[in-house]
Amino acid sequence: MRDHRMHISHVVLLLAFLVLGHSSPAVDKMWEEWKVNNRRVYDNEMEISFRRAVWQKNLNLVLRHNREASAGKHSFTLELNHLADMTAEEINERLNGLRPEELLLQRNDTFKRASGSATPPSVDWRKSGLVSAVKNQGRCGSCWAFSSMGALEGQIAKRTGVLVSLSPQNLLDCSTTDGNHGCKGGYISKSFKYVIRNGGVDSERFYPYEHKKGTCRYSEQGKAGFCSNFHILPRGDERALQEVTASVGPVSVALNAGLKSFHLYRGGLYNVPNCNPKLINHAVLLVGYGTDNGQDYWLVKNSWGTAWGEKGFIRIARNKNNLCGIASFAIYPTL
Numbered sequence: 001m002r003d004h005r006m007h008i009s010h011v012v013l014l015l016a017f018l019v020l021g022h023s024s025p026a027v028d029k030m031w032e033e034w035k036v037n038n039r040r041v042y043d044n045e046m047e048i049s050f051r052r053a054v055w056q057k058n059l060n061l062v063l064r065h066n067r068e069a070s071a072g073k074h075s076f077t078l079e080l081n082h083l084a085d086m087t088a089e090e091i092n093e094r095l096n097g098l099r100p101e102e103l104l105l106q107r108n109d110t111f112k113r114a115s116g117s118a119t120p121p122s123v124d125w126r127k128s129g130l131v132s133a134v135k136n137q138g139r140c141g142s143c144w145a146f147s148s149m150g151a152l153e154g155q156i157a158k159r160t161g162v163l164v165s166l167s168p169q170n171l172l173d174c175s176t177t178d179g180n181h182g183c184k185g186g187y188i189s190k191s192f193k194y195v196i197r198n199g200g201v202d203s204e205r206f207y208p209y210e211h212k213k214g215t216c217r218y219s220e221q222g223k224a225g226f227c228s229n230f231h232i233l234p235r236g237d238e239r240a241l242q243e244v245t246a247s248v249g250p251v252s253v254a255l256n257a258g259l260k261s262f263h264l265y266r267g268g269l270y271n272v273p274n275c276n277p278k279l280i281n282h283a284v285l286l287v288g289y290g291t292d293n294g295q296d297y298w299l300v301k302n303s304w305g306t307a308w309g310e311k312g313f314i315r316i317a318r319n320k321n322n323l324c325g326i327a328s329f330a331i332y333p334t335l
Contacts, residue, residue: 024233038082051085058084062264068267075295075317078260081308083263092258095304096281096308097141097185101254101329119246122290124299130154131287132165134312136305138211140183145171146303147252147283148191152225152333154250154287158202159335165204166225174198174216182213188252190282192230192333200226225252227333236277238319241327242289250287253300255316255330257282262324267310269297270324271317277325286330289318298326 031052042048055166062078069077125131132153137146145168157163172182175194180186194236195201198218206222233251234240245251256279257263263270269292288299296318306312317323 001136018191027056030059032278034080034084035211035319037102038085040085048289054083054087055080058260058264061131061260065261074268074271076270078264079266081264081266082305083308085156086263088258088260088263089283092117092281093313094141095137095335096143096257097181097183097281098144098147098254098281099181099185099187100280101187101189119243122288123246123251124288124290125154126287128162129161130157131301132163133283134301134306135165135168135209137168137209137302137303140172140213141182141185142168142172143283143303144180144186145169145191147285148188148333150287150301151250151286151331152192152195152201152227152254153331155227155248155335156225158249164224167202167204167207167222169204169209169214170202170207170218173215174218178195179282183211188329189232189255192227192331194221195227195333196229200224230331230333233327233330233332235329236322236327238322238327241286242318244330244332245286245289248332250285250301251330251332252283253286253326253331254280254283255300255326256324257279259262262314265309265314269295269315269317271295272324275324277322280325280328286326287313300326 033056042051059080062080063072065078068074111331120285131305132150132249135146137143149166149168149171153163153166171180171191175186175191176182178190178194178197180190200223202218202222203224207217233244241251256275256277258279258281259272259275287301290299292315297315298318300314300316302308302312302314314324322328
């Protein structure tokens with residue numbers, strides 16, 4: 001399906017000069033193909049008209065951006081992915097469910113800077129078997145659950161040599177008393193607090209994801225993960241984040257995923273000067289870092305499925321004054 005979508009995007013570029021500003025038979029055909037590929041069925045004519053208008057506005061954005069990228073103005077490209085019929089406001093409200101952590105929590109000073117050993121120039125924890133397959137949270141603000149479980153999966157795999165997907169659904173259903181709100185958002189720290197309080201968390205296989213909050217069904221029988229504590233990194237310190245990512249493993253981070261360019265990201269190095277580091281609204285998993293053509297980047301695992309970005313991952317510009325707030329709230333569990 002991805003090859004098919006890539007083919008469509010090439011057709012889009014060829015037809016760009018026909019499309020901008022008005023509709024055409026070619027655009028109508030693309031719209032119909034996009035709906036089929038993304039299994040879209042709308043309730044009524046009003047909904048169809050609205051979604052088509054949103055989709056076409058995004059089409060124009062993708063065409064303009066990719067044309068500028070071809071001219072060297074951007075280091076990344078966009079595409080009409082499965083979010084292309086949603087407005088930025090809808091995506092930010094429904095998918096980006098990270099709630100701002102309490103300031104008191106952020107004064108945690110348990111971080112100890114590594115001394116002596118040099119930090120490697122690049123790290124990719126996927127190659128060491130510490131990163132599970134990319135998941136899709138769907139239209140549920142559960143990013144906080146996927147991010148926290150990803151960090152815990154990495155620590156358990158590092159200790160045991162066995163990578164097991166843990167259950168975000170377990171957190172959705174059972175951590176409300178810890179302060180989380182299911183699909184309406186939550187906190188990475190309170191996810192770890194639940195696992196500590198509960199004495200464990202079930203595997204994804206035992207307690208599968210359902211895209212909505214349900215009743216708590218945790219069982220000792222399905223327990224696959226645990227933790228005893230968590231550590232918060234110094235706010236906005238990319239150097240500390242690099243050191244911990246290199247020495248500890250995957251780290252839960254918060255970032256600003258509010259821009260259309262993030263929603264429709266296809267590939268390349270995401271470097272957007274207007275990505276405000278103070279407006280963090282989405283939880284993801286930092287799985288490594290590196291440098292590409294002289295530009296440092298962070299390697300980030302998202303929870304929007306493999307059809308988004310680089311098979312579910314994004315490379316975000318590193319050492320660019322905490323771009324998108326990547327180092328504003330970083331946290332990892334300890335066993």
